[in-house]
Amino acid sequence: MSDAVVQPLFPSPGREGATVRLAEVISALTYALDLTEGQRPGHTLRTTLIALRLSEDLGLDAESRAALYYASLLKDSGCSSNAARMSALFGSDDQALKRSMRLVDWHDRWRLAMRTAKSCGIGLDPLSRIKHFLQVARTPSLTREIIQTRCERGAQIAHVLGFPTATGEAILHVDEHWCGLGHPVGLAGNDIPLLSRILLLAQTFEAYWIEHGVRGATEMARARRGTWFDPALVDRLLSWKSDQVWWDRLTDIVHLEQQVIALEPGLTPMVATPERLDRIAFAFAAVIDAKTPYTARHSTNVARYAVRIMGALGADAQTSRDVLRAGLLHDIGKLGVSNRILDKPAKLTDEEFVEVRKHPTWTLEILRHVQAFEHFADAAAQHHERLDGRGYPWRLSGEQVGTMARVLAVSDVYEALTANRPYREGLTVPAVVGIMSRDRGTAFDPHVLDAAIALAEGGVLAELAEVTENGFEALQHHGAPPPAARTVRAA
Structure with missing residues (x-):
């Protein structure tokens, strides 16, 4: 077994093929989940490989291994739902906090208190740091609620994506501990689903391994044997220490994703149909919008507005x-x-603006990594570009900004201005039209803006914001259908 080596973000060996496998799409999107958890790139994939080997050692049937496979890939899909709450409670960066707290032993109260004290109010004055620490210390029930929110949300997403009950159940109970002091329910021993027990050990071992190497991860597993972890599972995992070749594969970040895809349990790989791809996109939109209360339903509404505007411009299905x-x-x-x-x-601050303006670059890298989505990755990432070249992050101008990106830019701003936010009510359509019209031809494409204004003044966009059913077909047939005409340039 060798120490982990961290490689550049999102390396891709390049794959081709007409049929898109579901495992390929979900595996590629796990890099986004690693981001929100503050984990090193490939954390989820490495966790999946460890979990799968444990399941094979135990002789689990194909159905159980398949449920564990997708539970491992989606285990952090609910994590964005507690990010804002954790950041506010601790007064700290949610990603650094999550990465740090994943390493601490909750059962060691002294170490937990020390880690909490170090994690509270980072960058704030001493009095504010003490205030946040006391707030956390006085409300231990909040920790359980935060974990419960994450686990329940993750299980719900697995259900929405059509995975078996066992997949959602594994995610729901991933933070239960063998001794009964875990969350969210406090199950103990064999009452904890086996897949959850496997997943907890796999993800915790990986996190320690990447930070502290083999020795640190091994010592952690032994120390928590019988408290956090099922003793039999720890013994299984530590029996692999001499399998140097297998452990070295976990450091191969370039081919890590291919390894995971190749190990999808079952004789027939699951195919990502168009409907399933839509479902995945809607599910991850929910993950994105759960990150902060300021963007509730933002991504979903932007998408709905963009579809209707694109239709008005004559786009095909x-x-x-x-x-x-x-x-x-x-x-x-x-x-x-x-x-x-x-x-x-x-x-x-200027430094904070720099961080915010990185997000289109992250979007581009993530979507380019997904074979089924790479053809619109540029357009999705260019939603803050302007025709006059004053947008960000690439300061593109004119024809460098494609039609789809122009539609998304208008949709994004329209949604931001009309949506209700915790700090203000959404603006009226006339007010928004007035504001956006001032940037006609500079920030926004005149034809796209005119199409959006016509739909807004006709009440179509407001109706779309009230649609509760997800799915392309339902959206396409809501209200007046878009004309089937020429194909609009996508990028």
Whole structure:
């Protein structure tokens, strides 16, 4: 077994093929989940490989291994839902906090108190740090609630994506401990689902291994044997110490994703149908929008507005479907931005603006990594570009900004101005039209803006914001259908 080596973000060996496997799509999107958890790239994939080997050693059937496989890939899909709350409670960067707290032993009260004290109010004055520490110490029930929110949300997403009950159950109970002092329910021993027990050991061992090497991870597993972890599982995992070749594979970040895809349990790989891809995009839009209370339903509404605007411009069904997915995922890069910045009530500093303006780059890297989404990755990432070249992050101008990106730019700003936020009510349509019209031809494409204004003044966009059913077909047939005409340039 060798120490982990951290490699550059999102390396891709490049793959081709007409049929898109579900495992490929979910595996690629795990890099976004690693971002929101503050974990090193590949954390989820390495966890999956460890969990799968444990399941094989135990002789689990294909159905159970498949449930564990997708539970491992989606285990952190609920993590964005507690980011804002954790950041506010601790007064710290949610990503650094999550990475730090994943390493601490909750049962060691002294070490937990010390780690909590170090994690509270980072960058604040001493009095504020003490205030945050006392707030955390006095409300231990909040910790359970925060974990419960994350676990329940993750299980719900697994259900929405159509995975078996065992997958959601594994995610729901991933933080239960063998001794009964875990969360959210406090199950103990064999009452904890076996898949949850496997997943807890796999993810915790990986986190320690990447930070402290083999020795640190091994010592942790032995120390928590019988408290956190099922003793039999610890013994199984530590029996691999001499399998140097296998452990070295976990450091191969370039081929890590291929390893995970190749190990999908079952004789027939699950295919990512168009409907399933839509479902994945909607699910990850929910993950994105849960990151901060200021963006509730933002991605979903942007996508819906963009589909209708694209239709008004004469786009065909496939292009409209692409803009739907691009709209749903345009802010996926924000999962890499700290909630201390996203939720800051005051004006951002120059340094904080730099961090916020990185999110389109993250979006581009993540979506380019997904074979089924890479063809609209540029458009999704360009939603803050302007025709006059004053946008960000690439300062593109004119024809460098494609039609789909122009539609997303208008949709993004329209949604931001009309949506209700915790700190203000949404603006009226006339007010928004007045504001956006001032940037006609400079920030916004005149034809796209005119189409959006016509839909807004006709009440179509307001109706779309009230749609509760997800799915391209339902959206496409809501209200007046878009005309089937020419194909609009996608990038």
